[in-house]
Each structure stands twice: as C-alpha cells, then as structure tokens.
Amino acid sequence: MPALPLMRVGVWLIVLGLFVTPLALVVALAAGGNQIPVLLDQGLGTAVWNSTYTTLLSALGATVVGTAIALLLDRTNARGTTVLRLFLLSPLLIPPFIGAIAWLQLFGPNQGLNRFFGTEIWNIYGADGVTFLLVLHSYPIVYVIVAAGLRSIPSDLEQAARISGAGTSTVLRTVTLPLLRPALLSAFTLTAVANLADFGIPALLGSPARFETLATMIYRFMESGTVANPLQTVSTIGVVLLFLGIASVTADHLVSRWAGSKLQDTGQALRFDLGAARWPVTIVAWVLGLAVTLGPIMGLAYRALLPAPGVPFTMDTITLDNFRRSIANPRVVEGFSNSVTLALSAAVICGVLGWIIGLLVTRTRFLGNTALTLTVLLPTALPGLIIGVGWLILGRYTGTYNTMWVILGAYVCAFTALVLQAVRAPLQGTPLAVEEAARISGAGRLWALLSTTGAMAIPAAFSGAVLVAVTAVRELTVSILLIAPGTTTLGVQVFNLQQAGNYNQASALSLMFAVVGIVALALTVRSPKVRS
Amino acid sequence: MRHFFSRRTTLAVTAVGASAALLVACSEPAEDTATTAAETTAAENGTASTAAATGETTTITVYTSEPEEKVDEINAAFEAANPDIKVEVYRAGTGDLNARIAAEKESGSIEADVLWAADSATFETYKAAGDLAELQDVDTAGLIEEAVDADNHYVGTRIIPTVIAYNTDIIDEADAPQSWADLVDPKYAGQLVMPDPAVSGAAAFNASVWKNDEQLGEDWINTLGENQPMIAQSNGPTSQEIAGGGHPVGVVVDYLIRDLADAGSPVAAVYPTEGAPYITEPAGVFEASDNKEAAERYINFLLSEEGQQIAVEQAYLPVREDVGTPEGTPPLHEIALMTPDLQVVTDDKDAAVELFQNAMQ
Numbered sequence: 001m002p003a004l005p006l007m008r009v010g011v012w013l014i015v016l017g018l019f020v021t022p023l024a025l026v027v028a029l030a031a032g033g034n035q036i037p038v039l040l041d042q043g044l045g046t047a048v049w050n051s052t053y054t055t056l057l058s059a060l061g062a063t064v065v066g067t068a069i070a071l072l073l074d075r076t077n078a079r080g081t082t083v084l085r086l087f088l089l090s091p092l093l094i095p096p097f098i099g100a101i102a103w104l105q106l107f108g109p110n111q112g113l114n115r116f117f118g119t120e121i122w123n124i125y126g127a128d129g130v131t132f133l134l135v136l137h138s139y140p141i142v143y144v145i146v147a148a149g150l151r152s153i154p155s156d157l158e159q160a161a162r163i164s165g166a167g168t169s170t171v172l173r174t175v176t177l178p179l180l181r182p183a184l185l186s187a188f189t190l191t192a193v194a195n196l197a198d199f200g201i202p203a204l205l206g207s208p209a210r211f212e213t214l215a216t217m218i219y220r221f222m223e224s225g226t227v228a229n230p231l232q233t234v235s236t237i238g239v240v241l242l243f244l245g246i247a248s249v250t251a252d253h254l255v256s257r258w259a260g261s262k263l264q265d266t267g268q269a270l271r272f273d274l275g276a277a278r279w280p281v282t283i284v285a286w287v288l289g290l291a292v293t294l295g296p297i298m299g300l301a302y303r304a305l306l307p308a309p310g311v312p313f314t315m316d317t318i319t320l321d322n323f324r325r326s327i328a329n330p331r332v333v334e335g336f337s338n339s340v341t342l343a344l345s346a347a348v349i350c351g352v353l354g355w356i357i358g359l360l361v362t363r364t365r366f367l368g369n370t371a372l373t374l375t376v377l378l379p380t381a382l383p384g385l386i387i388g389v390g391w392l393i394l395g396r397y398t399g400t401y402n403t404m405w406v407i408l409g410a411y412v413c414a415f416t417a418l419v420l421q422a423v424r425a426p427l428q429g430t431p432l433a434v435e436e437a438a439r440i441s442g443a444g445r446l447w448a449l450l451s452t453t454g455a456m457a458i459p460a461a462f463s464g465a466v467l468v469a470v471t472a473v474r475e476l477t478v479s480i481l482l483i484a485p486g487t488t489t490l491g492v493q494v495f496n497l498q499q500a501g502n503y504n505q506a507s508a509l510s511l512m513f514a515v516v517g518i519v520a521l522a523l524t525v526r527s528p529k530v531r532s
Numbered sequence: 533m534r535h536f537f538s539r540r541t542t543l544a545v546t547a548v549g550a551s552a553a554l555l556v557a558c559s560e561p562a563e564d565t566a567t568t569a570a571e572t573t574a575a576e577n578g579t580a581s582t583a584a585a586t587g588e589t590t591t592i593t594v595y596t597s598e599p600e601e602k603v604d605e606i607n608a609a610f611e612a613a614n615p616d617i618k619v620e621v622y623r624a625g626t627g628d629l630n631a632r633i634a635a636e637k638e639s640g641s642i643e644a645d646v647l648w649a650a651d652s653a654t655f656e657t658y659k660a661a662g663d664l665a666e667l668q669d670v671d672t673a674g675l676i677e678e679a680v681d682a683d684n685h686y687v688g689t690r691i692i693p694t695v696i697a698y699n700t701d702i703i704d705e706a707d708a709p710q711s712w713a714d715l716v717d718p719k720y721a722g723q724l725v726m727p728d729p730a731v732s733g734a735a736a737f738n739a740s741v742w743k744n745d746e747q748l749g750e751d752w753i754n755t756l757g758e759n760q761p762m763i764a765q766s767n768g769p770t771s772q773e774i775a776g777g778g779h780p781v782g783v784v785v786d787y788l789i790r791d792l793a794d795a796g797s798p799v800a801a802v803y804p805t806e807g808a809p810y811i812t813e814p815a816g817v818f819e820a821s822d823n824k825e826a827a828e829r830y831i832n833f834l835l836s837e838e839g840q841q842i843a844v845e846q847a848y849l850p851v852r853e854d855v856g857t858p859e860g861t862p863p864l865h866e867i868a869l870m871t872p873d874l875q876v877v878t879d880d881k882d883a884a885v886e887l888f889q890n891a892m893q
Binding site: 234 | 730777
C-alpha cells in the first residue's frame with residue numbers, strides 16, 4: 001500500500017481507539033434508557049438555552065479580544081509587547097474555577113471593589129459574570145491561534161495596499177482581517193465548543209444566581225442523588241452536548257469552505273505604525289492588560305497570604321503558612337510531578353497527532369476528512385467529567401484503570417483539538433504549488449506533503465502543543481474520576497482544598513503554579529522577529 | 533521562518549517533552565507490576581485471614597469524601613495500630629464517588645472495600661441495590677443510637693449537624709439568631725447564605741427535614757424565601773461567604789465553622805433551639821470486597837475510642853459519649869438534634885427540593 005493511504009488508515013485506527021470508543025461508551029450508557037422526559041422536567045430547555053447563548057457570546061467576545069490583542073502585540077509598534085504578552089497569556093495558567101474565586105474577591109456582593117466604594121458597582125453573579133469570565137479564560141487560546149494565522153499572511157499584500165495609499169485601518173479591514181478568516185473561524189469554533197463544556201465558572205458564578213448551564217446541570221444530578229440513575233442521566237446530557245458540538249463543528253465546516261484561501265508566506269511581517277496613537281494605545285493596552293490579569297492574581301495573593309477568610313489584612317496577620325503547607329503536602333508534590341509529566345506527554349502526542357490530522361484534512365481530498373475533523377473536535381464539547389466516565393469504562397476493559405495511561409489517553413482525547421485548530425488555518429493558507437514542486441523533484445506524495453507544507457506548519461503545531469501543555473497541567477474535571485492512589489493531579493489537589501472549604505490554601509497553590517507557569521512561558525515565548 | 537517560539541527553545545522544549553514521555557513509558561510498566569502484585573495479595577486474602585500471623589500485608593481501598601488532611605491522620609493512626617493492613621484512599625466529593633462506583637459497576641464490579649461518605653440516605657440506596665455487605669464484626673456498643681443502622685449494613689461515624697453561623701465582626705453575639713424561626717426576621721433580608729439543596733445531598737436532606745418539621749414546615753421555608761438568601765453551591769462556599777462577610781449569617785455544617793474559627797476567621801456557630809438536622813457520614817463494606825475482615829477492622833477503628841478522639845480533634849462531633857466534644861461545643865447530650873422518620877424524609881426529598889427552589893426564586 002502506498003505511504004499516504006497507510007498513514008490515513010493508521011490515523012483512523014488511533015482516532016477510533018482514543019476518540020470514538022470513549023464517546024461511544026458514553027452514548028451507549030445514555031441509550032440504556034430514555035431520560036429525556038426527566039431532564040425536560042428538570043429544566044433541560046433552560047439549561048440548553050443558557051449554555052448556547054453564553055457560549056456564543058463568550059466565543060464572539062474571546063475572538064474579538066484575542067484578535068485585537070494579536071494585532072496589537074504582533075503587528076503594531078506599541079511598547080513593551082514582550083512583557084505585556086506574558087501578562088495577557090496568564091489567564092491560561094489559572095484554572096477557571098480559581099479565576100472565578102479570584103474575581104469574586106473583587107466583584108462579589110460586599111466584597112473587594114463593591115465594599116471599597118460602599119456601593120454595588122457590579123455584581124459578578126449571573127449570566128454577565130459567567131460570560132465575562134469565559135471570555136477572559138478563552139481569549140488567550142484565540143490569541144495563540146490567530147497569532148499563528150497572522151504569521152502566514154504575506155506582508156506583500158499589505159504593503160501593496162499601503163503603496164496604493166491605504167491607511168492602517170483600511171489595510172486591516174480590507175486585507176489583513178479577510179485573510180485571517182480561516183484562523184478566526186477555527187478560534188471561534190474551538191472556544192465556543194470548549195466554553196460549552198466549562199464547569200468551574202458557571203458553577204461558582206452562575207449557580208448562586210440560579211443560572212444553570214448544561215455542565216452545572218450534570219454536576220447537580222451527580223451530586224444531589226435526586227435522580228434514579230445519575231450516570232445514565234448525565235450521559236444523556238452528554239449526548240445533548242454532543243449534538244450542540246456537532247452543530248457548531250458543522251457550521252464551522254460549511255463556513256470554512258468559503259473562507260479558505262491559498263497564500264504564499266513571503267518575507268517579514270509588516271508592523272503597523274500607530275503614529276501619534278502609539279503612546280495612548282500602549283498605555284490603554286497596558287492598563288487593561290494589567291487590570292484583567294494582575295487583578296485576579298492580586299486577589300489570589302491577598303487570599304493566599306491570609307490564614308482564613310475574614311481576617312483583616314495587616315502585617316501581623318499575613319502568613320506564608322498556606323504556601324508552606326502546600327509544599328509540605330506529599331500529594332501536592334506528587335500531583336505536581338504527575339501533572340507536569342502528563343501535560344508534557346500529552347503535548348507531544350497531541351502535537352504530532354494534531355499536526356498529522358491537520359495535514360490529512362486540509363491537504364488531501366478524501367471522503368472521511370470532515371468526519372475526522374468532527375471526531376477530533378467533539379470531545380472538546382463534552383465536560384471533562386463525561387470524558388472521564390467514558391475513559392473510566394474504557395480503562396476497565398483495557399486494564400489501564402488506575403494507571404497514568406488512562407489519564408494520558410483521556411488528555412489526548414480531550415486536547416488534540418487545540419493543536420488541530422491551531423494548524424488548520426495556516427495549513428489551509430499554504431498554496432498547493434510547493435507540494436507540486438517537491439513532487440516534480442521526485443519526492444513521493446507523503447514525503448512531499450510532510451517536507452513542505454507539513455514543515456511550514458510545525459510552528460503552529462508547536463503553539464498548539466504549548467496550549468495543550470498549559471491546559472492539561474491545570475486540568476481538573478477529566479482526571480477527577482480517573483486518579484488513583486499515586487496518580488493524583490495538581491488540579492484535583494486544588495479542587496480538593498477548595499471543596500474542603502480551604503480557599504486560602506487553594507489560592508496559595510494556584511498562585512504558585514500560575515507563577516511557575518508564567519516563568520515557563522517567559523522562557524518559551526519569544527516575540528516574533530519583525531522589522532518595523 | 534518567523535516563530536512565535538524561538539527555534540532553540542523549540543528544540544529544548546521538544547527534547548524535554550520527549551524525554552518526559554520516555555520516562556513515563558519506562559516507569560509505567562513498573563507501576564503496573566506493583567498494581568498486579570497488590571491485586572495478587574488482595575486476591576489471596578480470601579484465604580489470608582491469618583495474614584497477620586504470617587506477616588503478609590493486606591491492602592484495602594477506601595472511597596471517601598473526607599478532606600484529605602483529615603483522612604491522612606486517621607489512616608496513619610490505623611496503620612500504626614494495624615501494621616498488617618495498608619490503606620489506600622480515593623478521595624472525591626460524594627457525587628464523583630457515586631459516578632466512579634456506578635461506572636465500575638457498569639464495567640464489572642466495585643473495586644473499593646470501604647465506602648465512607650455522605651449520609652444514611654445514600655447508604656440506603658446502595659443497600660437496596662445489594663452493593664453493601666452486612667457487617668459481621670463491627671462493634672456498635674457504646675455508640676449513640678443516631679449512628680446505628682437497624683439492618684447493620686452501615687454505621688455512622690460522625691454527627692454533622694447543620695447549624696446557624698454568623699460573622700462576629702458584623703453581628704454581635706447578643707443579636708445573633710438563636711433559632712431557625714429567627715432567620716425569617718426581615719432584618720436578615722439580603723444577609724443570609726445557604727447551600728443549594730438541588731446540588732448538595734445534605735442540603736436536600738435538610739430541606740426535607742425542615743419541611744416535615746411540625747414547628748417549621750412549608751410556611752417557614754416560604755417566609756425564609758422572602759429574605760432572599762444567597763444560594764451557594766455547597767457548604768464550602770457557604771462558610772467562605774459568611775467568614776468573608778459577603779452575607780454575614782448562614783446555614784452550614786458546624787465543623788467547617790469550627791475549622792475556620794480555629795484558623796482565625798471571625799465566625800461562630802449557634803445550635804438552633806428547635807434542633808439541628810444532621811448527617812452521620814456512615815461507613816460500610818462493599819459486597820464485592822475480597823477483604824471484608826480487614827475492611828471491618830478499619831470501620832471498628834473509626835468507631836473506637838481512639839478513632840473518635842481523632843474525630844473530635846478534627847472538629848467533628850463524635851458518635852460516642854465518652855470522648856467529649858470539640859472545644860467550645862456543648863456536650864453531645866445537650867445538642868438538640870432533629871430526628872425525624874428517615875423514611876418520610878427520604879420519600880419527601882424531591883418535593884422539598886422543589887418547594888425550596890420555588891420559595892427562593
């Protein structure tokens with residue numbers, strides 16, 4: 001068999017094993033009985049509506065914010081972008097439920113700023129708070145994908161427009177943004193699908209205001225014991241989410257048929273001169289950037305330094321005990337090393353798998369390509385708990401239960417979509433000519449693909465893999481059902497502290513690994529070399 | 533090519549990642565062998581009741597919702613007293629425990645030996661499904677009657693009452709509410725916080741107890757709703773909200789308030805005069821367990837004077853009268869508990885949750 005079909009078969013086998021099987025197990029669980037009437041009675045309709053509109057709004061918001069940041073940081077001459085980039089990426093490193101706790105410090109009723117000003121500026125509980133936090137925790141993903149897309153836009157087109165007399169905004173509006181369309185679409189779909197499944201934010205900010213999403217509804221059925229067969233019921237909600245996921249991925253697919261354009265990546269990127277607006281833009285960007293990122297970090301630090309909530313913050317009361325106790329806890333140390341190992345392994349596997357799948361679905365014409373994309377993206381739409389259930393059962397049948405392997409498998413299943421979405425846009429943009437040139441020079445079809453287009457997509461795959469690593473290292477809901485003695489993860493440790501009512505130590509722990517993460521990012525992230 | 537990540541660091545990170553992957557690949561089989569060894573030991577234990585004599589170690593697995601730090605202390609003491617038994621713990625919230633158990637049943641049999649979590653209602657469900665073994669050698673003499681199951685399939689290990697708590701910076705001790713009836717006073721409008729009965733099993737139980745109480749009943753729940761309490765997800769966030777002062781008066785389990793007060797938070801608990809609904813965090817042995825004898829020894833330790841002493845030090849109310857109560861807490865017999873008919877309360881739970889939700893809209 002020729003090399004390319006062989007690879008396709010191999011990829012499909014992996015996808016069947018790691019993606020289709022666990023999802024099928026969930027569907028099979030749901031099919032065991034008709035739970036829809038019970039669910040409708042319990043407010044399924046409202047939850048679907050709440051999930052849908054917060055998801056769409058937050059994905060739209062994240063796409064706008066993430067794109068604006070990408071343009072600002074990578075394409076303008078605003079000052080201090082290298083450091084600013086680190087701050088702006090920091091929400092990636094804070095687990096969403098910890099982010100929610102941190103923002104509660106600032107905008108909860110009678111808390112933080114609301115107390116400081118003696119009047120309620122903003123009550124964070126409710127749909128608006130949920131949407132805001134979802135935007136905040138997903139725009140960095142958009143940034144990484146759009147930044148990768150921006151790099152593949154040839155600057156000669158922008159320069160041509162410039163030469164013809166177009167101003168910065170005209171170039172942006174008529175050249176850059178239209179060319180970014182595939183990347184924007186990838187980013188929008190990914191954040192929409194991922195926000196659909198987010199649990200921590202609606203749990204902490206939505207539930208107290210009686211605002212229920214599908215993910216918190218799952219939790220409610222799991223916890224309360226008010227339904228006869230919780231596993232079957234939540235699997236049914238999982239299937240509802242699968243349908244929503246299928247709808248959004250299909251929409252993505254339909255739109256992307258018109259969005260695709262083949263471009264040649266040439267030369268250095270253009271930096272727009274902001275002119276007189278340079279300093280105002282820089283200042284506004286820094287103020288906003290610091291407000292949304294340092295704000296919650298300060299909130300966390302405030303919490304972490306106090307021994308307990310309600311203790312006044314003075315030099316006498318603050319203590320490093322929460323940090324000391326976190327480090328002294330053997331399970332935290334174990335969870336840290338497990339999470340780092342799992343995150344790096346998942347990043348490597350997802351990076352390679354996502355890169356190959358991206359090549360297959362964008363660069364070859366084959367009937368099953370859409371199905372392949374769909375299958376890889378779908379697990380992202382499922383709350384981690386449901387992926388956990390699927391993998392738990394799969395693990396029992398394959399003998400990997402209670403080992404690290406089952407968690408690693410679940411991570412690959414849950415996070416490969418991050419890499420696929422990061423590579424799809426740049427891959428779609430590469431012209432067919434380069435592969436043809438390689439083939440003319442005698443390369444086989446697979447080699448021509450890998451050595452030309454494939455090689456060009458490696459930076460995007462790497463960005464995607466970094467996203468996988470930072471997401472997996474703080475991940476909670478996938479692993480909570482799969483851990484065993486010796487295979488606990490960092491996210492589960494933080495969550496256990498939070499559940500035990502120990503918010504202060506949970507804050508200390510999350511603050512420590514946010515800082516470790518920022519340092520790690522600082523070492524890997526370099527600003528693109530760009531001439532101005 | 534222009535990179536978001538510089539090429540050198542790309543290489544370095546890839547190398548680190550690859551070696552990490554290799555490390556996992558190398559270390560994992562070893563762990564597998566260890567698991568297999570443990571499983572073999574476990575399998576042998578059907579015949580190894582004499583394990584202690586021959587110096588073999590039995591490993592039991594406990595599924596619990598106890599906070600990790602607390603279960604660590606218990607296990608250390610247990611293993612010191614029982615060197616032939618090793619305890620492994622899977623710790624998660626009750627809902628996650630239920631999910632794990634259900635998924636294990638779906639694909640074979642339950643892997644744990646001991647379940648130690650939640651409330652009688654949860655255990656009644658497992659008992660009805662035939663998942664729990666009848667306890668053979670668990671010593672319930674000396675326990676208060678609230679802890680004992682008549683069918684002897686599980687036994688309560690702590691008394692966890694739900695009480696009224698308040699922030700002492702904001703509310704004077706003299707003004708603090710003393711009874712459930714006090715909470716409907718309009719002066720507490722917008723000041724209250726309580727856990728969500730639709731999410732927390734214990735809170736659902738409480739709602740049903742209140743609804744079926746002669747003095748309180750539906751009227752009390754409806755009037756309470758007029759004070760617009762904040763509904764937090766569960767007990768943890770509720771206690772934080774009280775201590776932080778966001779809502780200075782709340783309804784919450786008592787030990788969280790003692791924990792916070794010990795750590796310095798300005799909070800205090802009041803045992804309501806009408807009585808407090810409570811759960812007992814029972815322990816039971818799974819029918820599928822191969823280590824029933826070791827599992828029962830573990831439960832016996834939880835109930836023993838030493839085990840209960842630890843519970844008291846960990847700010848819990850014990851299930852024995854002879855170990856005292858945590859500092860600053862009235863003695864066990866002075867605390868009024870609401871002891872309704874368990875069957876009535878369980879059957880009426882769904883209706884109570886619905887009533888509660890409608891009242892709090």
